[in-house]
Amino acid sequence: MREVELGWGKVLLVKDNGEFHALGHKCPHYGAPLVKGVLSRGRVRCPWHGACFNISTGDLEDFPGLDSLHKFQVKIEKEKVYVRASKQALQLQRRTKVMAKCISTSAGHSSSTNVLIVGAGAAGLVCAETLRQEGFSDRIVLCTLDRHLPYDRPKLSKVGRGANEVVTVDVRNKKVVFKDGFKLEYSKLLLAPGSSPKTLSCKGKEVENVFTIRTPEDANRVVRLARGRNAVVVGAGFLGMEVAAYLTEKAHSVSVVELEETPFRRFLGERVGRALMKMFENNRVKFYMQTEVSELRAQEGKLKEVVLKSSKVVRADVCVVGIGAVPATGFLRQSSVNLDSRGFIPVNKMMQTNVPGVFAAGDAVTFPLAWRNNRKVNIPHWQMAHAQGRVAAQNMLAQEAEISTVPYLWTAMFGKSLRYAGYGEGFDDVIIQGDLEELKFVAFYTKGDEVIAVASMNYDPIVSKVAEVLASGRAIRKREVETGDMSWLTGKGS
Numbered sequence: 001m002r003e004v005e006l007g008w009g010k011v012l013l014v015k016d017n018g019e020f021h022a023l024g025h026k027c028p029h030y031g032a033p034l035v036k037g038v039l040s041r042g043r044v045r046c047p048w049h050g051a052c053f054n055i056s057t058g059d060l061e062d063f064p065g066l067d068s069l070h071k072f073q074v075k076i077e078k079e080k081v082y083v084r085a086s087k088q089a090l091q092l093q094r095r096t097k098v099m100a101k102c103i104s105t106s107a108g109h110s111s112s113t114n115v116l117i118v119g120a121g122a123a124g125l126v127c128a129e130t131l132r133q134e135g136f137s138d139r140i141v142l143c144t145l146d147r148h149l150p151y152d153r154p155k156l157s158k159v160g161r162g163a164n165e166v167v168t169v170d171v172r173n174k175k176v177v178f179k180d181g182f183k184l185e186y187s188k189l190l191l192a193p194g195s196s197p198k199t200l201s202c203k204g205k206e207v208e209n210v211f212t213i214r215t216p217e218d219a220n221r222v223v224r225l226a227r228g229r230n231a232v233v234v235g236a237g238f239l240g241m242e243v244a245a246y247l248t249e250k251a252h253s254v255s256v257v258e259l260e261e262t263p264f265r266r267f268l269g270e271r272v273g274r275a276l277m278k279m280f281e282n283n284r285v286k287f288y289m290q291t292e293v294s295e296l297r298a299q300e301g302k303l304k305e306v307v308l309k310s311s312k313v314v315r316a317d318v319c320v321v322g323i324g325a326v327p328a329t330g331f332l333r334q335s336s337v338n339l340d341s342r343g344f345i346p347v348n349k350m351m352q353t354n355v356p357g358v359f360a361a362g363d364a365v366t367f368p369l370a371w372r373n374n375r376k377v378n379i380p381h382w383q384m385a386h387a388q389g390r391v392a393a394q395n396m397l398a399q400e401a402e403i404s405t406v407p408y409l410w411t412a413m414f415g416k417s418l419r420y421a422g423y424g425e426g427f428d429d430v431i432i433q434g435d436l437e438e439l440k441f442v443a444f445y446t447k448g449d450e451v452i453a454v455a456s457m458n459y460d461p462i463v464s465k466v467a468e469v470l471a472s473g474r475a476i477r478k479r480e481v482e483t484g485d486m487s488w489l490t491g492k493g494s
Contacts, residue, residue, distance in 0.1 A: 008087040194363045275441075426452075
């Protein structure tokens with residue numbers, strides 16, 4: 001696998017099973033050089049974000065990602081390889097798959113639709129997009145509470161009921177009722193309502209300039225209010241730490257309040273959490289750990305101080321709360337759709353609920369994770385929502401697809417990227433190779449004798465390699481990573 005210059009641009013030349021293929025040389029979404037990715041089982045995996053592309057067609061096979069790669073014609077004559085490519089295709093890395101247009105005769109009948117999608121986030125949009133890519137030309141309706149059209153999404157032949165809330169789902173009569181009384185019949189239904197952020201329940205919770213970031217307006221107001229002033233972030237998970245990192249160059253001060261001993265402790269473990277905490281402290285972030293907010297104090301109705309249970313008082317002009325979320329499934333409690341004790345929607349491998357014709361995907365579901373012995377899990381990642389939305393659409397079309405993707409996520413803080421693959425809940429040991437202090441490391445999370453997740457910084461493409469090994473069905477044993485010998489991961493594609 002190597003890059004080849006063709007005058008107007010480059011291609012990725014791949015030889016697999018004696019056959020040559022030529023593709024766009026960069027991931028179309030993140031610009032990662034695919035020559036540094038992982039080649040396995042007829043596909044190449046992005047070294048940065050884990051998206052997988054079929055080397056025969058260029059099609060996106062596994063998420064995260066929105067578009068496919070260009071595939072170029074290859075000819076072999078007298079042991080020479082010739083690649084034929086247009087200038088436009090070389091310069092435009094991404095390729096959008098052709099989508100069917102809505103030709104349904106019922107499109108003008110506003111009280112019914114063939115497919116209704118509740119929620120226009122990643123899962124809902126990918127479901128709609130997949131239906132169109134697979135040739136579905138009947139009516140699709142997406143409804144969302146968001147006032148904005150979805151961003152970074154292709155245009156779809158759809159009808160949007162923006163800023164309107166579903167309050168009742170009648171699965172017996174295949175009908176939903178909206179808050180304004182509007183009723184809509186459907187043939188197939190996807191439930192992708194996402195989640196609602198947890199809020200503080202302390203004294204003063206109603207004061208102004210306290211946010212849970214859910215909309216562009218929220219983010220813009222936080223940045224505007226924090227500029228040159230004091231910002232407090234409650235919660236040291238991914239959302240909280242990303243916000244804190246972003247605000248350091250804008251705010252006068254940034255403070256983080258967290259109940260745990262270290263950031264990311266439950267997700268990344270104590271040692272990795274402390275290394276990342278030190279990086280934040282080196283960038284002027286102040287931490288208040290093993291405590292929580294007891295009061296928000298205001299001056300003229302606007303936030304001025306955050307009082308902690310440790311008795312510390314922190315100056316604050318703006319506060320961002322990132323303490324978790326709950327599934328936004330309250331509207332389903334009177335329906336026949338099963339919810340678990342936490343309010344999540346259980347689905348099978350085909351993203352089917354207990355009700356025929358009703359599917360669910362995204363942050364609000366629990367699903368069987370194939371490579372963890374079909375354990376029912378909830379994984380609120382952007383990548384997973386994409387994969388689930390596609391599987392749901394394929395099964396609406398009776399294609400009998402099953403969810404099998406390996407979870408993959410990333411975050412960027414202070415110009416450094418942390419990558420993560422697998423599902424590490426319940427890990428009982430962390431094997432670290434590299435240098436934590438230099439933030440050049442790979443951490444393997446193990447449970448018993450098996451590696452169940454991996455995280456890295458400045459160690460690409462190790463996470464993509466591990467993801468591909470897990471996707472192949474091969475178990476990685478603890479003893480394989482304890483020695484520091486990574487030869488079991490080396491091979492073609494690096």
